[in-house]
Amino acid sequence: MRPVKISRGFIKYAEGSVLIEVGDTKVVCTASVEDRVPQFLKGHDKGWITAEYGMLPRATGERNPREAAKGRSGRTYEIQRLVGRALRSVVSLESLGERTIWMDCDVIQADGGTRTCAITGAFVALVDAVNNMFPSENSMNRKPFPVTDFIAATSVGIVDGKVILDLAFEEDSRASVDMNVVMTGGGRLVEVQGTAEGNPFTKAELDEMLQIAGDGIGSLIDVQKEVLGDLARRVGS
Numbered sequence: 001m002r003p004v005k006i007s008r009g010f011i012k013y014a015e016g017s018v019l020i021e022v023g024d025t026k027v028v029c030t031a032s033v034e035d036r037v038p039q040f041l042k043g044h045d046k047g048w049i050t051a052e053y054g055m056l057p058r059a060t061g062e063r064n065p066r067e068a069a070k071g072r073s074g075r076t077y078e079i080q081r082l083v084g085r086a087l088r089s090v091v092s093l094e095s096l097g098e099r100t101i102w103m104d105c106d107v108i109q110a111d112g113g114t115r116t117c118a119i120t121g122a123f124v125a126l127v128d129a130v131n132n133m134f135p136s137e138n139s140m141n142r143k144p145f146p147v148t149d150f151i152a153a154t155s156v157g158i159v160d161g162k163v164i165l166d167l168a169f170e171e172d173s174r175a176s177v178d179m180n181v182v183m184t185g186g187g188r189l190v191e192v193q194g195t196a197e198g199n200p201f202t203k204a205e206l207d208e209m210l211q212i213a214g215d216g217i218g219s220l221i222d223v224q225k226e227v228l229g230d231l232a233r234r235v236g237s
Helices: 074-088 114-133 203-234
Strands: 004-008 016-022 025-034 048-055 100-109 151-159 162-165 177-184 189-196
Touching: 004 114, 004 203, 016 114, 025 114, 048 074, 048 114, 074 100, 074 114, 074 151, 074 189, 100 114, 114 151, 114 177, 114 203, 151 203, 162 203, 177 203, 189 203
Parallel strands: 048 100
Antiparallel strands: 004 016, 016 025, 025 100, 151 162, 151 177, 177 189
């Protein structure tokens, strides 16, 4: 695992925000709360979590046009749907009430693993936002905390015949197998995206990659808990 740093309260106005740095990949994640839900959820007394993802023009080695000008790519839609699915898997939407939490994940520097970095950072911003929405543990009107478990994500792949955790761009560009894994603190898989870029991989190699990815995600969740401090105890309570 590359060095990981998560800085809470990075954006002044957001209900929850972080800057997450994984190696040279840096993503700003913000959580914004709205007292309304999409049309398809109105009257169902449950909330929603959705995500948007973007990359600054000079997040990479060459300038890319802003997607506001050229339109969102299929890759962007795929990633923001992934982030939303991942976070919804560890939140009781019924407990949220009719509220929407918007997660905005903006890549300011990319060196591989931007989607997994976004999920890991967005979770911390989400916990901060939900904590602001619900009474503290000492309140007599305390309701169950909607966040039921931790969640984080990492990449793993086969490079030059070896299984590598948390691929940087240079490793990812040479990988014969590239896989993204999203997992809860309880060890349950939320998403596995694996592709053979060259030779097909075996089930034994898949098992090894999942084991290594699980160990890496455990380390990321340890960082999340350390950053959240006492607030980490509310998750799953």
